[in-house]
Amino acid sequence: MDTTSRAAAIESCESILRKEYQYNKEKEIWSTINKRIEGLLARTNELADVYVELRGSLGEDYRALKSFFDVLNLTVYSWNPGKIKDARQDREQLTDLNIRIVEAAKLLSDLISRRTEVQEISSFRSDTYYHVIDVVRDAAESNGLFSSHVEGKLENLTYQYDLKYWPSISEVVSAIGANAQAATTVARSPAASAATDARRPGLSDFLRAFEAALDENRVRRHGFIPNKFSVSNNSTASLINCALELEVDDLIDGSFVKRFRQRERERKVGQVKVD
Template sequence: MDVKGRFAAIDACENILREDFKYNEAHGIWRSINRIIEGLLGRSTELADVYVELHAALAEQPRALNSFFDVFTTTVYSWNPGKIKEAREDREKLTELNERIAKVSELLSELLSRRTEVKEMSSFSSDTYYHIMDVVEEASEDNGLFRFHVKGKLERLTCQYDLKYWPSITKVVAQIGVNAASAVIVADDSAASAATEARRPGLADFLKAFEAELDRNRVENIGFIPDDFSLTDSSMASLVNCGLGLGVEELIGASFVKRYRQRERDRDRG
């Protein structure tokens, strides 16, 4: 490619970033994305070869180049190392909370069962819930939709079928615990799964998330990125370094991306 064509390719890519920046600024949205765009625009020299490669591969495909930059900046925002760390912590918190709910539900179920036994065997009682629908009704006290559309129907069912047809409050509480104990933590999307699946965190997590987002936006998935598109190892490394604003000691090279991709291919074959 001659010098003129090279500058045209770089300018075309940076114009997409500038237009995205202007749109976000005009609408008062995505300030964090705009900071990422500013970082990219400030590193033209480092990204020049990346832009030339992107332009050659995607410029002739309708909306593909725009889609690529949208996917990349969004991934940097959503799945940078800080966000991945938060996601891992959220998963751990969810696991811990389910474990605690299981234990507390078991204890509460036992206490409810014991209270029923004492009431039935003693000369005393207490003004506590008796029917599971009592719990549902009072828990829905502030829900107007429940009162106007559901309450009457449930009251008729409660009168129609005596207590033996309904689960006890004790069993409902116990089942909440069973559900929590057997819960499987699942990521809401492919990027979240890819970014957090490794046992130890690292920059490969971001690469996984980025490639997952690219895959989700390919033509075969009703997107605009060609199905066979892939950045070279060196371009991917430069883009990640600049997009994440990595420090000198954190920078990755083409060899890092190459090893990562080889591991992923080996895993897929395995």
């Protein structure tokens, strides 16, 4: 490629980054992404070959090229190694909380049931909830919309149907525990799933999230990135090194990306066979 064409490729890509930077600055948003964009714009020499490749693949379609950089910047923001570590911890915490809720609900349900039994057979009572609607009413005490639109209707139902038509408070608590016990912790997006599925954390997590985000923005999913578009191994490595601002000891190369993609192909083939 001659010097003029190379310069045009670099300009077409960096122009998109500069426009994104300026828009974010004017709107006073995405300051973290703007810092990443500054980093990319400062590393033109390292990314020049990447820009040439992108211009060759997507240069005729501005929306596709812009979409690519949007995906890159948002993935770096959302699924950089620090965010992935936090996401893994969130997943583990959510699973642990559901386990603890099951245990707490069982204990609380048993205690409420026992309290009801004691009150029914003894000469004493405690001034505690009797009807499940009492719980709902007190819980919604500070909710003006509830008191304005819902409370009156619930009151009518309370008096229209006696206690045998309603679940007991202990049964409601048991249902909360059963719900937590049956819960499965799942990711909200393909990128979240891709970034945290592996047993051991590493840069492959980011790569997996990036490629999942690209797939979510392809034409077949009503995006702008062509269905068959892909970035070469070397260019992908350069993008990740620069976008994540990796230290020298953490830098990856094209062979790292090649091995990752080979493993992903094998994993997907294995999933198809299992299905």
